Amino acid sequence: MKKWAVLSVMALGLAVLSWSAQAQDSKPKWTIKEIMKKYPKLVGKVNKGEGTDEEKKELVALVKGLWENTPKKGDAEAWKTRTASILKEAEAGEKGGFKVGTDCKGCHNLHKGK
Numbered sequence: 010m011k012k013w014a015v016l017s018v019m020a021l022g023l024a025v026l027s028w029s030a031q032a033q034d035s036k037p038k039w040t041i042k043e044i045m046k047k048y049p050k051l052v053g054k055v056n057k058g059e060g061t062d063e064e065k066k067e068l069v070a071l072v073k074g075l076w077e078n079t080p081k082k083g084d085a086e087a088w089k090t091r092t093a094s095i096l097k098e099a100e101a102g103e104k105g106g107f108k109v110g111t112d113c114k115g116c117h118n119l120h121k122g123k
């Protein structure tokens with residue numbers, strides 16, 4: 010009897026957990042500003058082939074965060090295309106593989122306000 014009670018509490022816990030994870034997915038976890046505080050260092054490291062697995066994972070998560078956001082400036086479609094290419098680069102995570110991701114100025118010129 011006790012075992013079942015424990016199991017059903019656990020099942021309930023899991024259901025609540027997955028529900029809240031889904032609820033969080035629908036809106037960006039971080040603002041672009043927050044991401045930009047961590048992004049340059051991480052992308053530089055991974056790009057040199059010095060990123061750990063953890064750092065590569067974090068970079069992918071950050072870039073996903075960029076993609077989920079909409080910049081205050083510039084074309085929203087262009088933003089999605091650009092961040093989607095960076096996401097591909099981040100997922101590949103290869104040494105020297107970042108072309109769009111390290112074009113800081115290119116993106117700032119289009120999407121960063123003053």
Ligand code: HEC
Binds near residue numbers: 041042081111113121
């Ligand atoms: C995909 C586009 C994109 C790329 C690539 C990008 N940035 Fe940014 N960055 C932005 C946007 C948009 C903002 C403005 C965010 C805001 O003010 O809401 C920003 C803001 C910043 C800021 C200011 C943050 C603050 O606190 O106001 C810094 C610093 C920065 N970026 C550094 C970099 C560096 C360094 C790189 C290259 C390694 C880079 N960014 C690549 C889009 C990009």
